[in-house]
Amino acid sequence: MRLSLILRTAARLLVPLMILFSVFLMLRGHNEAGGGFIGGLVGASAFALYAMAYGTKDARRALYADPRTLMASGVGIALVSALIPLFSGAPFFKGLWTTLPGGLKLGTPILFDIGVYLLVVGMTLVVIYELDDDGLSLFPRENRRGTTPSSS
Amino acid sequence: METLLAFVIGALVAVAVYQLQRRDLVRMVIGIVILSNAVNLLLFTLGRMTRAEAPLIEIGAKLPPEGSANPLSQALILTAIVIGFGLLAFSLVLVYRAYRSLDTVDAQDFVELEFDDA
Amino acid sequence: MDADLLLILPLVLPLAAAVLALLFRNVPRVQAGINLISMSGVLAASLGLLAIINEQGIQAFASGGWPAPFGIVLVADYLSVIMLIVSAIIGVAVAVYAIPNIDTERVHFGFYPFMNLLMLGINGSFLTGDLFNLYVWFEVMLISSFVLIVLGNTEDQLAGAVKYVMINLVSSLFFLTGAGLVYGTAGTLNMAELSLVLNEVESSGLVTIISMMFLISFGIKAALFPLFFWLPASYHTPPAAVSAFFAGLLTKVGVYAMIRVFTLLFTQDIGYTHTTMLMWVAGLTMVTGVLGAAAQNDFRRVLSFHIVSQIGYMIMGLAIYTPLALIGAVFYIIHHIIVKANLFLVSGVAQRLGGSFSLKKLKGLYAHHPGLAILFLIPAFSLAGFPPLSGFWAKLVLAKAGIEAGAYGIVAVAIAVGLFTMFSMTKIWVKAFLPGSSEPGAASENGTPERTPMTMGTRLMYVPIAALAAVTIMISVFAGPVFDLAERSANELSDSSAYIEAVLGHEEPAADPYTRLDLDRRSGGVHAR
Structure with missing residues (x-):
């Protein structure tokens, strides 16, 4: 697939959004x-775009x-959110909430998410x-300026 | 409504079984996708159909209002969809890899591969 | 230690280890260490759990603090704990064996994280008390096993994996359908509550049909008679460490699920489900497995077919469905997991020393490696049921149970299959370990190949093999205590009231308002609460 100027310009706008x-x-x-x-899927599709x-x-x-580091830290954070209740004597995976000054509620379910x-x-x-x-030609293989096609 | 959905599920399963019996691996994967959607729909139907009303329990009450949607079957389907998504991603990559290194997606060739070295 | 903590440790440890191993993905040594620690930790936790169950009976834990029929419960009874302990033993053995056996490339692509995720799925399946949650753990286990079986990307592996993946996906969908139908009929997915409710359903024919869904699904996972073809097509392709882990544990998770479901849930029509269906399936599984093995010429393919035939014995115990038969089934599982994993580990060393898994190419290993030969003979004789090894006791109990129950046909089949197993093991012994007949181009004139030098890695591979052989001998010598343990678990299986009480307590369970409004099974149950 070749680099497309339209897609590149649009991506610059769309990806942050x-x-x-x-x-x-x-x-x-x-x-x-x-x-x-669902949030994760949208986030991943931003990078796919x-x-x-x-x-x-x-x-x-x-x-x-590295995406694998993301995976590991994601599972790690979810595991920690399940383990936190153990320290306060509540059962494993119990959702715990605390209210910050200003009325913002924070809890382990958000951490899990x-x-x-x-x-x-x-x-x-x-x-x-x-x-x-693996060589599936979904993505452009040329460099940013679109002059020298890379090998592979 | 349940009767209609039962027919839809039946039709989906029939399509899926037909696809699963094809020799083309890609079609088999498609068959599995359709089958998993049929099963999800089955789970949904088995949770009983009601006019949509959010299953939120009023303060002080112990049960959600009568006629509300069944949250459990939705939770089950959501889980099944997520799992199905992962498995689908994996099996597509697997079939693609197999195609790249074995140069075939014909199930018959895979049978012959097994008995080659015996 | 706290019982609840011990219940979740077999899940938390492998998950944490998987995360750490993924973070340290460029440092193989650290990963191997993490893996060993996590597997040993699971073993220690399972042993602790056994001690607690010995004192206080079945342990149940409601995760998130949600009480039983609503939340997901983890339950540990004797059967779960026995399975946990035995699989953790295999986990530790494979953790050691993998260090020399798994090459750096496979480690780089995530062997250790997926090993731990597989362990997580297996442990979760043993511990959960919820039917849908069981499905989820099965999927955790499956997807990790998918990755492990293709890891390395050789052509053999891809060809085997395609079959393995396709059939297991279909099996999962059968399971999901079954779980959905159970929920639609009974209005709950908690296994303890189901055990009560399913007996009250008026149309028991429907329940029997649902039970057949589970028979098909678990039958695929456990490699039962008409559904076993994927197993010998795929288990011989990955490295020995992986196939030993699979051979020891994966099919047995299917057997465990089958025992759980057909003792706790589907006991309405034993004459049909157990005495007819399971009995025939068990007999045919034994026979086809052992006959299939006779035609094979690959070390691991012979062993793979023997997994199939041995699964038949466990299902035979379930099919006869007397307390003694259940003891036999549980005893057989304990014995079989250790022995079968060990044989696969031996095959890996044989491949390293002899250069191949093919029985046509291997020969004369005995001459230079008598130690390996002896370590092969212990599990091989045990598998064939040679007295006084563990397999003999397991088969003896099953045969006795069969005769007491009047199921002479299946006992005859079981004994005949035992003899054929002996034949296969002898075949491996003769072809791989004794000097071969002088073929043209043989390495030396008396048919014995050159001695392959032992490396440090090969020596390390001997350690888990010797340890598992020692466990086999322990089971044989201390057959009494093991029998005791199996008996306690069989008692719990034949009378599920203790299980139900541990999960639900004494209270009458609450009704699910959605599926029972129209069924009105428990009069007044819906609005009274």
Whole structure:
């Protein structure tokens, strides 16, 4: 697939919006439709769009962290959210809430959702990048200026 | 409504079984996708159909209002969808990998591969 | 230690280990260490749990603090704990064996994280008290096993994995359908409550049909008679450490689920479900497995077919369904997991020393490696049921139960299959360990190949094999205490009231308002609460 100027310009606008929207969906999930899973999917599709516009190499660089690290930390955070109640004598996985000054409620279910979010982003991106490394021509292989096609 | 859905589920299962019996692995994966959707719909129907009303329990009450939607079957389906998503992603990559290294997606070739080295 | 904590440790430890191993994905040594610690931790926790159950009876734990029929419960009775302990033993053995057996590339692609996730799925399946949650744990187990079976990407592995994945996906959907139908009929998914409710359903024919859904689903996972083809097609493809873990545990999770479901839930029509269906399936499984093995020429394919035939014995115990038969089934599972995993581990060493898994190419291992030969003979004789090894006691109990129950046919089949097993084990012994007949181009004139030098890694692979052989001998020598343990678990299985009480307490369970409004099974149950 070749680099498309239209897609690149659009991606520059859309990707930040999609990431914001994914975080919004994740936080909204507590009381209304949404949640970590769906938010994570939107977040992952933001990076997938970026990869379609600029190639997976740039998308990996834009994410900073390795998707596998995201997966691990996601599961880790979810596990921690399940373990926190044990320290206060409540049963495993019990949802605990605390109210911050100002009326903001924070609790272990939100922590769990963040974990799910990270896990879903990580897992989806691992699959997508893996397909690209495998030679499925979903993503552009040229570099940013579109002059020298890379080998592979 | 339940009767209608029962027919829909039946039709979906029939399509899925037909696809599963094809020799093309990609079609088999499609068959599994359709089958899993049929099963999800079955779970949904078995939770009993009602006019949609959110199953929120009023303060002080012990039960959700009568006629509200069944949250449990929705939770079950959601779980099943998520799991199905993961399995689908995996099996697509697997079939693709198999195609790349074995150069075939014909189930018959896979049978022959097994007995090659015996 | 706290019972609740011990109940969740077999789940928390592997999950935490998987996270850590994924974070340390570039440091294989650290991963191997984490893996060993987590597996040993699970073993320790399971033993602690056994001690607690010995004192206080069945332990149930409502996760998140939601009481039993509503929340997901973890339940540990004797059967669960026995399965936990035995699988943790295999986990530790494979953790040691994997260090030399798994190459760096496989480690790099996540062998250790997925090993732990697989352990998590297995432990979860043993501990859960909820039918839908069981489905979820099965999926955790399946997806990790999918990854482990293709890890390495050789052509053999891909070809085997495609079959393994496809049939197991279908099996999961059968399970899901069954679970959905159970919920639609009984209005609950909690197994203890189901055990009460399913007996009250008027149309017991419907319950029997649902039970057949579970028979098919678990039958695929456990590799029962018409549904076992995926197993010998895939188990011989991954590295020995992986296939030993699979061979020891995965099918046995299917057997465990079957025992759980057909003792706790579906006991309405024993004449049909147990005495007819399961009995025939058990007999045919034994026979086809052992005959299939006779035609094979690959070390691990022979062993794979023997898994199938041995599963038949466990199902035979369930099919006869007397307390003694259940003792036999549980005893057989304990014995079989250890022995079968050990044989697969031996095959890995044989491949390393002899250069192949093929029985046509292997020969003369005895001459240079008598230690390995002896370590092969212990599990092999035990598998065939040679007295006084563990397999003999397991088969003896089953045969006695069969004769007492008047099921002479199945006992005859079981004994005949035992003889054929002896034949297969002898075949491996003759072809792989004794000097081969002088073929053209043989390495030396007396049919014995050159001695392969022992490396440090190979020596390390001997350790878990010797340890598992020692466990087999322990089970044989201390057959009495093991029998005692199996008896206690069989008592719980034949009388599920203790299980139900541990989960639900003494209270009459509340009704699910959605599915029971129209069924009105418990008069006044809906609005009184």
